[in-house]
Amino acid sequence: MTSSLTPSSVGSALVKxxxxxxxxxxxxxxxxxxxxxxxxxxxxxxxxxxxxxVPSDIRRDGGVARMSDPQMIQEIQASVTIxxxxxxxxxxxxxxxxxxxxxxxxxxxxxxxxxxxxxxxIDKWDFTVPFVCGATNLGEALRRIAEGACLIRSKGEAGTxxxxxxVRHLRTINAQMRRLxxxxxxxxxxxxxxxxxxxxxxxxxxxxxxxxxxxxxAGGISTPADASLVLQLGAEAVFVGSGIFKSEDxxxxxxxxxxATTHFEDAAIVAKVSTGLGAAMRGAETAxxxxxxAERGW
Amino acid sequence: xxxxxxxxxxxxVREHVxxxxxxxxxxxxxxxxxxxxxxxxxxxxxxxxxxxxxxxVTSGLREPLATLIGDGLPVxxxxxxxxxxxxxxxxxxxxxxxxxxxxVAVRRNGYGRQIASFEAPIEIGERGTVPGVFIRAPRIESFxxxxxxxxxxxxxxxxxxxxxxxxxxxxWGCSFHPELTSDVLVHGLFLDALREALR
Numbered sequence: 001m002t003s004s005l006t007p008s009s010v011g012s013a014l015v016k017x018x019x020x021x022x023x024x025x026x027x028x029x030x031x032x033x034x035x036x037x038x039x040x041x042x043x044x045x046x047x048x049x050x051x052x053x054v055p056s057d058i059r060r061d062g063g064v065a066r067m068s069d070p071q072m073i074q075e076i077q078a079s080v081t082i083x084x085x086x087x088x089x090x091x092x093x094x095x096x097x098x099x100x101x102x103x104x105x106x107x108x109x110x111x112x113x114x115x116x117x118x119x120x121x122i123d124k125w126d127f128t129v130p131f132v133c134g135a136t137n138l139g140e141a142l143r144r145i146a147e148g149a150c151l152i153r154s155k156g157e158a159g160t161x162x163x164x165x166x167v168r169h170l171r172t173i174n175a176q177m178r179r180l181x182x183x184x185x186x187x188x189x190x191x192x193x194x195x196x197x198x199x200x201x202x203x204x205x206x207x208x209x210x211x212x213x214x215x216x217x218a219g220g221i222s223t224p225a226d227a228s229l230v231l232q233l234g235a236e237a238v239f240v241g242s243g244i245f246k247s248e249d250x251x252x253x254x255x256x257x258x259x260a261t262t263h264f265e266d267a268a269i270v271a272k273v274s275t276g277l278g279a280a281m282r283g284a285e286t287a288x289x290x291x292x293x294a295e296r297g298w
Numbered sequence: 299x300x301x302x303x304x305x306x307x308x309x310x311v312r313e314h315v316x317x318x319x320x321x322x323x324x325x326x327x328x329x330x331x332x333x334x335x336x337x338x339x340x341x342x343x344x345x346x347x348x349x350x351x352x353x354x355v356t357s358g359l360r361e362p363l364a365t366l367i368g369d370g371l372p373v374x375x376x377x378x379x380x381x382x383x384x385x386x387x388x389x390x391x392x393x394x395x396x397x398x399x400x401x402v403a404v405r406r407n408g409y410g411r412q413i414a415s416f417e418a419p420i421e422i423g424e425r426g427t428v429p430g431v432f433i434r435a436p437r438i439e440s441f442x443x444x445x446x447x448x449x450x451x452x453x454x455x456x457x458x459x460x461x462x463x464x465x466x467x468x469x470w471g472c473s474f475h476p477e478l479t480s481d482v483l484v485h486g487l488f489l490d491a492l493r494e495a496l497r
Binding site for chain 2: 014024041045082104263
């Protein structure tokens with residue numbers, strides 16, 4: 001009754017997408033050092049995203065934003081027991097190779113960093129480590145899945161503390177999926193052309209009513225109410241970047257967003273955890289932004 | 299049969315609910331203490347054990363569940379659920395707690411980080427072979443005399459075969475994720491034992 005390992009079984013689509021399934025209903029928090037990573041884990045985060053600067057600081061500082069220093073990623077890996085993710089630039093497969101060599105648990109091919117290739121994203125099928133990618137609409141999500149992404153996050157507008165773009169992207173993806181579900185099968189070819197997405201994936205979404213991989217939400221979530229909102233709009237988990245460590249009381253904010261994510265349908269609990277939290281991050285109106293990160297990637 | 303509860307604080311809840319429903323059993327999502335009323339058994343899903351452990355405390359579910367499990371409520375944990383049922387947790391957080399329903403020592407991420415996550419066929423005695431999906435899986439390093447080992451896996455790393463599906467009385471745990479596949483054998487075994495005990 002002892003089974004043994006077949007070598008080909010590492011890095012299968014099932015184990016790559018499976019880790020995303022394990023993160024559902026949870027909060028993934030951006031952290032820039034081991035202290036913040038501990039705070040995130042203590043608060044009940046399901047994973048941390050290790051990066052040198054949170055998006056609001058990247059936005060403020062300008063310049064080229066790149067993959068983080070491996071030392072900093074390793075220090076964070078050593079400080080927590082939960083999965084550690086890290087970001088590579090769009091199309092920068094060498095950064096992704098480094099992150100895989102560092103044994104990170106998930107790579108975010110992220111528009112928050114400065115793109116390295118304006119035509120091609122990373123061929124993610126080449127990797128054992130799974131990838132998450134951002135999307136503003138269904139076509140973009142399906143193109144990333146065709147390239148091997150195992151998890152999609154709606155992009156929102158990172159570093160703004162403003163949830164409006166996250167809502168726009170989630171609603172767009174959901175509306176486009178509903179359109180496919182109600183379409184006649186003979187219409188799916190033309191719809192695939194409109195979406196600029198592979199027909200097979202379009203047919204799969206039409207049949208199942210959902211993406212072939214989990215759909216999380218990112219970009220602008222900064223209060224427990226924001227988390228509840230995007231979960232009610234169909235997101236299965238949330239990424240919180242600047243929203244926690246740019247708030248007045250990060251420890252309480254982190255715990256509150258975790259609880260609001262689990263109990264998103266229970267307004268009494270969301271109200272309770274929202275009470276007396278201190279100030280959320282200051283935030284920025286989308287119209288005032290010089291750079292729209294969500295426009296990176298296509 | 300009354301419904302089986304599925305702890306729904308975080309993790310792959312939906313797959314467990316679907317598996318139970320495929321087997322013709324009613325499932326109830328458990329998020330608050332009032333949800334516990336009248337359940338026949340409980341499944342603790344895969345997810346992050348630290349996050350689920352934290353949410354068990356904040357939701358007030360930890361104490362009533364500890365009492366129910368101590369009183370013999372049938373319970374089945376997969377992956378993170380196994381960690382939460384284990385007597386001892388190795389390589390966990392300093393303050394990691396568990397229900398101690400299974401006399402096993404489990405090592406968190408005992409097979410490695412995500413890059414080492416794998417699939418392997420798991421043979422469950424004469425009952426057949428199921429696909430085993432191991433994701434940052436806990437490894438059972440040792441177990442007490444009261445533990446019934448139902449399946450093992452040799453990872454070929456020189457440490458020999460480790461249990462991957464165990465049972466102690468009404469408590470069941472496995473290192474892998476039967477809920478991520480369409481195979482319902484493992485859930486079926488848990489439910490068969492539960493029905494047997496009701497008789």
